[in-house]
Amino acid sequence: GPDACPLRGAAWGAGGGAVALALAFLPPPLLLLLLVVPGGSYRPVVIVHGLFDSPSDFRHLRAFINESHPGTEVTVLDLFDRGASLRPLWVQVEGFRRALAPIMANAADGVHLLGYSQGGLICRALLATMPDHNVHSFISLAAPQMGQYGDTDYLKWLFPRHMKSNLYRLCYTPLGQGVSICNYWNDPHHRELYLNSSDFLALLNDERLHPNASDWKRNLLRIQSLVLIGGPDDGVITPWQSSLFGFYDANETVQEMRAQAVYLQDTFGLKTLEARGDLGGCAVPGVGHTAWHSNRSVYEHCIRPWLT
Numbered sequence: 436g437p438d439a440c441p442l443r444g445a446a447w448g449a450g451g452g453a454v455a456l457a458l459a460f461l462p463p464p465l466l467l468l469l470l471v472v473p474g475g476s477y478r479p480v481v482i483v484h485g486l487f488d489s490p491s492d493f494r495h496l497r498a499f500i501n502e503s504h505p506g507t508e509v510t511v512l513d514l515f516d517r518g519a520s521l522r523p524l525w526v527q528v529e530g531f532r533r534a535l536a537p538i539m540a541n542a543a544d545g546v547h548l549l550g551y552s553q554g555g556l557i558c559r560a561l562l563a564t565m566p567d568h569n570v571h572s573f574i575s576l577a578a579p580q581m582g583q584y585g586d587t588d589y590l591k592w593l594f595p596r597h598m599k600s601n602l603y604r605l606c607y608t609p610l611g612q613g614v615s616i617c618n619y620w621n622d623p624h625h626r627e628l629y630l631n632s633s634d635f636l637a638l639l640n641d642e643r644l645h646p647n648a649s650d651w652k653r654n655l656l657r658i659q660s661l662v663l664i665g666g667p668d669d670g671v672i673t674p675w676q677s678s679l680f681g682f683y684d685a686n687e688t689v690q691e692m693r694a695q696a697v698y699l700q701d702t703f704g705l706k707t708l709e710a711r712g713d714l715g716g717c718a719v720p721g722v723g724h725t726a727w728h729s730n731r732s733v734y735e736h737c738i739r740p741w742l743t
């Protein structure tokens with residue numbers, strides 16, 4: 436959207452001298468605007484945590500934002516923490532929607548939404564199902580946007596008797612779909628079962644047809660930027676390219692985003708976002724899954740530029 440205050444970056448990003456200089460040259464109406472909108476310099480940031488996390492895990496990210504963009508209102512939504520993050524994703528989306536709505540309503544100029552890991556899928560579902568959202572940048576931080584197919588410590592702990600090759604037997608049942616991980620379990624060897632049984636990802640990607648698909652696409656496309664962040668040393672998201680909308684084909688060869696049917700057919704808006712020039716992001720080596728939100732260089736290069 437258009438900036439209510441076109442000088443905000445210059446005035447608030449610079450030192451005190453520059454602020455004084457900028458104020459001196461402002462025409463009176465703009466000066467008035469600056470003075471009556473205290474702290475209106477940066478859009479609020481809302482963060483949705485991942486599996487088994489809670490808000491305290493984001494203290495580094497909070498501090499980075501506070502330091503680089505002082506005065507930013509940062510909210511890490513305190514819902515479905517720790518074990519409760521295993522609840523079905525649509526249930527979580529409903530809860531997060533209720534928490535997010537009033538923050539959006541208070542942000543005349545919109546908000547930025549950052550979803551970490553599983554939280555990145557929750558955020559995409561929020562954007563699809565909130566027709567009046569005002570999210571400016573949507574930052575997807577190490578999120579399995581095309582699903583997960585790989586053994587992880589989490590899986591071994593949750594389903595000790597299953598491996599990735601047979602987890603479909605549990606995940607693609609109504610019982611399995613009651614566990615968040617199964618909502619985005621994407622077994623490339625059981626494609627038809629996935630399409631029939633995935634109540635979350637197959638709908639969100641519009642891989643299984645549903646009547647709300649065009650509404651969801653229009654809603655998602657209200658964002659100004661989609662920022663995808665992930666990397667080869669993630670160690671949890673499998674394949675790691677899922678965080679950039681790549682995924683395995685039936686031979687477990689990773690195909691990049693632009694080779695995916697959901698991209699080529701633009702089922703939920705991904706191709707449109709890229710064509711509009713609104714797709715950004717980073718593939719960063721050397722960052723393990725739990726370090727994405729505490730790594731200063733990831734923040735500086737991949738996150739900070741979008742938090743305007």
Ligand SMILES: *[C@@H]1O[C@H](CO)[C@@H](O)[C@H](O)[C@H]1NC(C)=O
Binds near residue numbers: 497498501502
């Ligand atoms: C933000 O930074 C200021 C100045 O360094 C500090 O006083 C304040 O406690 C910080 N707030 C948070 C939430 O980190």
Ligand SMILES: *[C@@H]1O[C@H](CO)[C@@H](O)[C@H](O)[C@H]1NC(C)=O
Binds near residue numbers: 627628631
């Ligand atoms: C998927 O659903 C269709 C229609 O209900 C059914 O004919 C087909 O057998 C199902 N496939 C699998 C693998 O369950």
Ligand SMILES: *[C@@H]1O[C@H](CO)[C@@H](O)[C@H](O)[C@H]1NC(C)=O
Binds near residue numbers: 646
């Ligand atoms: C589509 O939207 C309607 C009305 O908002 C809702 O009742 C229905 O559950 C939605 N369908 C799906 C598949 O989400």
Ligand SMILES: *[C@@H]1O[C@H](CO)[C@@H](O)[C@H](O)[C@H]1NC(C)=O
Binds near residue numbers: 684685686
């Ligand atoms: C998988 O590999 C086989 C043998 O190399 C090939 O015939 C087939 O087309 C491949 N399938 C996909 C989906 O790439």
Ligand SMILES: *[C@@H]1O[C@H](CO)[C@@H](O)[C@H](O)[C@H]1NC(C)=O
Binds near residue numbers: 721722726730733
């Ligand atoms: C932070 O990320 C950089 C890549 O941008 C990586 O080289 C570095 O090892 C990471 N640091 C930590 C502590 O993970």
